[in-house]
Structure formats: C-alpha cells, structure tokens
Amino acid sequence: MSRRPYLLAAPATLLVVGLLLGPAILLVRISLCAAPQGRGFFTPGTWTLENYRTITDADGLQRVAETFAFGLGVAALTLAIAYPLALFIWSLSPTGRRLALGLVLLPKFANGLVLLFGLQQLLGPVGPISQAIATFGEPPLLTRNWFGALIGETYLIVPYAVLLLVEQLSRLDANLVLAARGLGASRWQAFRRIVWPHSTPGLWLAGELAAIWGIGAFLGPMILGGPANATLAVDLHRQAFDYGRWPRAAAEAILLIGTAILALIVAAGLRRWRAA
Amino acid sequence: MKILGWLAIALLLAPFGYAVWISFSPDTFLTPPTGSWSLRWYVEFGENRRWSAALVRSLTTALGASLVAVSFGTPLAYAVARHRFRGRRIVASIAIAPALVPPAVLGMGLLPFLFVVDLWGSPIGLILAHGLLGLPVVLLIVRSSLDGQSPDIELAARGLGASPWQVARRVTLPLIRPAILAGALAAFVGSLNEGLVSLFLATPSTETLPAVVWPQLRHAASPLVAVASTISAFAAALACWGVAAFGHAARKPGPKHRGEGN
Numbered sequence: 001m002s003r004r005p006y007l008l009a010a011p012a013t014l015l016v017v018g019l020l021l022g023p024a025i026l027l028v029r030i031s032l033c034a035a036p037q038g039r040g041f042f043t044p045g046t047w048t049l050e051n052y053r054t055i056t057d058a059d060g061l062q063r064v065a066e067t068f069a070f071g072l073g074v075a076a077l078t079l080a081i082a083y084p085l086a087l088f089i090w091s092l093s094p095t096g097r098r099l100a101l102g103l104v105l106l107p108k109f110a111n112g113l114v115l116l117f118g119l120q121q122l123l124g125p126v127g128p129i130s131q132a133i134a135t136f137g138e139p140p141l142l143t144r145n146w147f148g149a150l151i152g153e154t155y156l157i158v159p160y161a162v163l164l165l166v167e168q169l170s171r172l173d174a175n176l177v178l179a180a181r182g183l184g185a186s187r188w189q190a191f192r193r194i195v196w197p198h199s200t201p202g203l204w205l206a207g208e209l210a211a212i213w214g215i216g217a218f219l220g221p222m223i224l225g226g227p228a229n230a231t232l233a234v235d236l237h238r239q240a241f242d243y244g245r246w247p248r249a250a251a252e253a254i255l256l257i258g259t260a261i262l263a264l265i266v267a268a269g270l271r272r273w274r275a276a
Numbered sequence: 277m278k279i280l281g282w283l284a285i286a287l288l289l290a291p292f293g294y295a296v297w298i299s300f301s302p303d304t305f306l307t308p309p310t311g312s313w314s315l316r317w318y319v320e321f322g323e324n325r326r327w328s329a330a331l332v333r334s335l336t337t338a339l340g341a342s343l344v345a346v347s348f349g350t351p352l353a354y355a356v357a358r359h360r361f362r363g364r365r366i367v368a369s370i371a372i373a374p375a376l377v378p379p380a381v382l383g384m385g386l387l388p389f390l391f392v393v394d395l396w397g398s399p400i401g402l403i404l405a406h407g408l409l410g411l412p413v414v415l416l417i418v419r420s421s422l423d424g425q426s427p428d429i430e431l432a433a434r435g436l437g438a439s440p441w442q443v444a445r446r447v448t449l450p451l452i453r454p455a456i457l458a459g460a461l462a463a464f465v466g467s468l469n470e471g472l473v474s475l476f477l478a479t480p481s482t483e484t485l486p487a488v489v490w491p492q493l494r495h496a497a498s499p500l501v502a503v504a505s506t507i508s509a510f511a512a513a514l515a516c517w518g519v520a521a522f523g524h525a526a527r528k529p530g531p532k533h534r535g536e537g538n
Contacts (some may be wrong), residue, residue: 005359009367012352012411016370019408022375023385030388089280107292111510113471113489114505118291121306138381158288209514216378218472223493233380242386260378
C-alpha cells in the first residue's frame with residue numbers, strides 16, 4: 001500500500017481534527033468550570049456539574065424541546081418550499097434551469113444578516129405585507145414570534161435545498177417520464193411512480209441538513225423572533241456575550257450538539273422504518 | 277404553473293432587492309427611497325474609517341479562507357477520488373463535519389481555543405475558521421469533478437514516462453482547474469457573508485463587516501447596513517465574474533502550448 005493518499009489527505013484531516021477537537025475539549029472543560037467570580041469568563045481549576053443542572057431544569061428542557069421542534073419545523077417548511085420549486089426548475093429548458101438556479105442562489109451572495117433584516121422590514125408591522133392585510137382587517141403579527149423566526153431561518157436554507165434537489169432530479173433520465181406517459185400513465189401516476197421514488201434520497205438528505213441547520217439556528221430567531229423565541233444557539237450567545245457566563249454557554253453548546261445528533265438518530269430510524 | 281414558479285423565485289429575491297433599494301435612501305432611517313435616490317450613504321460608508329476598514333478585512337479574510345480551503349481541500353479530494361486506502365471513508369466524512377457543526381457551537385468553541393493557542397485578536401484565527409467552513413464545499417466540488425474524469429488519462433501520462441508530479445501539474449490540475457476555481461469562489465463568497473462565527477471571534481482590531489453590522493441591527497440601524505450588504509454582494513459578484521473570465525481565458529490555447537506538440 002502506498003503512502004501517497006495518506007500524505008495527500010493528512011493536511012486537511014489534521015486541520016479539521018485540530019480545529020474541531022481542540023475547541024471541543026476546551027468546551028467540555030469550560031462547561032465543567034464554576035461560573036466566573038467577578039472578573040474573567042469562568043473560574044479556572046474548578047470542577048462542577050452545576051452548569052448542566054441549570055440548563056436541564058424545567059426551563060432548560062423546554063428550550064431543548066423548542067429548539068428540536070424548531071429544527072423539524074424548518075426542515076418541513078424548507079422541503080415544502082424547495083421541492084415544488086426544484087420540480088419547476090427541473091422542468092425548464094437548460095438555459096431556463098441555469099437562470100432560475102442562479103436567481104435562487106443570488107441571495108446567498110448577500111450577507112445573511114442583511115437578508116433577514118430585509119425580510120424583517122417586509123414582514124414587520126409597518127411593512128408592505130402587514131399594510132396590505134390591514135386594509136381588510138387587523139393584521140396578524142408576522143415577526144417577533146416563532147412564525148417569524150421559522151420563516152427567517154427557512155429563508156436562509158431554501159436555496160441550498162433547491163440546489164441539492166435539482167441536482168438529484170437532473171440525474172433522472174427524463175425519457176423515463178416520457179415513456180411512462182406514452183404507456184398510458186397519467187401525469188400524477190408518472191410523478192408518483194417515477195419522479196417521486198427517484199427524489200426521495202435527495203429529500204432525505206435535504207431534510208436532514210435543514211433539520212440540523214434549523215436546530216443550530218441563530219440568525220432567524222435572533223432577527224425575526226422575539227426575546228422569548230430563544231433557541232439554544234441564541235441563548236448560548238446571550239450567556240457568553242451579554243452575561244459573560246462562559247461555563248453555561250459551553251454546556252449549552254454541548255447540549256446543542258447532542259440535540260443535533262439526536263435529530264440525526266431519529267432521521268436514521270425513520271429511514272430504516274420507511275425502507276422496511 | 278410556470279408563472280407561479282417564477283413568482284416564487286421573485287419572492288425569494290425580495291428581501292435582497294429590498295436591502296439594495298434601501299441603500300439608496302437619502303433618509304437617516306431604514307426606509308426605501310420613494311422620491312429621490314441618493315448615494316449619501318455610500319459616501320458615508322467610504323468616509324467612515326470603521327466601516328471601510330471592516331470591508332477590507334472581510335475581503336482579505338475571505339481571500340485567505342478561500343486559499344486555505346483550496347490548498348488543503350484539493351489534495352484531499354484527489355486522495356479520496358483516485359486512491360483506495362484504509363480510512364478513506366472516515367477521512368472524507370471528517371472533512372464534511374465543519375458543515376454540520378452548528379456555527380454557534382463552532383464559534384463558542386473556537387473562542388477559548390484561539391485564546392489558548394495565542395491567535396486571539398489575530399486575523400489568522402478567523403481565516404482558519406472560515407477556511408474550515410469552506411473545506412467541505414471544495415471537497416465536494418473538486419471530488420465530483422475528479423469522479424467525472426477518467427483516471428486513464430493520468431495513467432497514460434504515467435505510462436508515457438511522466439513523473440507523478442508532472443502528471444499532477446500537466447494533466448490533473450489543468451483538468452480540474454474549473455472545479456478548483458469554483459470551490460475557491462464558493463469558499464470566498466461563503467466567508468464574505470458568514471455572519472455567525474465572525475461574530476463570536478470579532479475583536480475591535482479584527483472586526484469584519486458582520487461584526488460592525490450586528491450591533492446596528494440590534495439597536496439603531498442606519499442605511500449603512502444596507503450599503504455594507506450591497507457592496508459585499510457586489511464584491512462577491514465581481515469575484516464570480518473574475519473567475520468566469522479567468523476560466524474562459526485559460527481555456528483558449530496560449531502561444532506557449534501551441535508549439536509544444538512537436
């Protein structure tokens with residue numbers, strides 16, 4: 001066996017392992033430290049489980065549940081928007097397909113912070129959407145709640161999901177659909193029996209990615225949610241930067257990773273159950 | 277159906293368009309310019325040292341991150357695509373991990389880590405962090421390009437007496453250059469617009485655009501925020517155009533290659 005592949009793969013692997021493992025070890029250690037006394041961000045040299053107790057009390061567990069549910073919501077909404085859109089883009093001519101994909105990805109050239117700011121202005125109480133609804137009656141609050149947070153975070157993820165799903169669909173031989181139609185299948189039957197089974201691997205992957213990114217959501221809840229809509233990521237930022245409580249923030253970071261892993265395990269179980 | 281599809285795409289573009297529109301506002305508030313348009317906030321952006329310094333830092337960080345991602349990611353992609361070795365799948369999954377770790381966790385972990393390794397307050401910390409985030413993208417793009425090309429061409433070159441280094445430089449790299457450029461571009465744009473790890477790692481001497489935009493969004497937002505986004509989106513588009521033009525120029529046979537056949 002040659003050493004060459006190892007030499008080629010080593011730099012990147014060492015970079016990733018170093019920059020993930022080093023911080024991970026520090027996070028675990030800091031999460032076991034006592035809260036800062038006076039100055040500093042934590043009390044070095046102390047060992048305590050206090051931070052884990054704090055973040056798993058009733059409020060803490062509710063935050064975990066909300067974060068998990070938020071991730072599932074983001075995944076569901078992302079697929080509900082991205083899949084029809086991907087089918088539409090797939091049905092276009094090659095030129096139209098490239099143009100449409102380019103337009104879908106265009107917002108990704110702008111800063112996420114500002115995109116969500118634009119979305120906040122559009123959805124906000126004085127924005128055009130609320131104003132339009134107001135001509136008919138009292139408009140519902142579209143921001144500063146979970147709904148706004150969900151829309152915001154989904155907005156950031158949809159372009160990637162569309163890209164992934166179009167990529168998956170374009171690997172399907174379009175002649176199969178034509179053949180099915182020629183053999184007498186209705187449009188719905190052709191979709192249900194050919195396009196849909198071919199899409200499911202892409203849908204699973206896009207759904208899982210959206211769920212993980214949704215569970216780690218920060219910008220959506222932060223900019224379009226209210227103070228009460230704090231996911232784990234939002235709260236850990238608050239703990240670290242507004243209150244200077246690094247140990248608690250570190251413990252929450254570890255809890256967040258655990259929640260994301262839980263989502264992956266649930267997804268793997270669902271996949272196996274669907275396949276059986 | 278067709279109209280509905282294009283309408284959905286237009287809706288997805290609306291927040292972006294709105295932000296660009298606001299940037300031309302003559303007012304102090306974040307309202308779209310209804311009557312007259314103004315470049316007032318662009319002038320302000322250029323004159324304000326904090327904002328323009330942050331823009332320059334964002335651009336250099338993005339450049340550094342894209343170099344890191346490409347120089348580490350390309351050899352890895354080659355190893356994974358062309359060699360069968362023990363640990364190949366593990367190595368490939370490890371390199372995807374940065375895309376799956378929630379950025380808030382990455383930021384929270386890198387914060388004390390950079391303290392410990394004494395990179396706190398140095399631009400290298402953020403460059404490495406963003407390079408890490410760009411690595412999975414480079415791996416995916418370059419690997420799929422390599423998968424799409426027959427390894428026989430490389431074998432033929434070897435058979436004709438080229439050294440492994442010559443094969444890499446004269447055969448493989450020219451073939452995958454478009455993919456490498458695309459990966460570099462994706463890493464560049466991703467870093468330019470990354471707003472969360474940057475937020476955790478910002479110090480007054482190393483703050484990039486998101487770190488300056490952030491307190492503005494939370495407290496008193498001025499159209500400078502929209503200007504910042506428009507300019508960085510423009511820089512991203514410019515980078516795309518540059519890569520496309522460069523790729524196009526590279527495809528034409530230059531005078532150097534023409535005589536080499538004989």
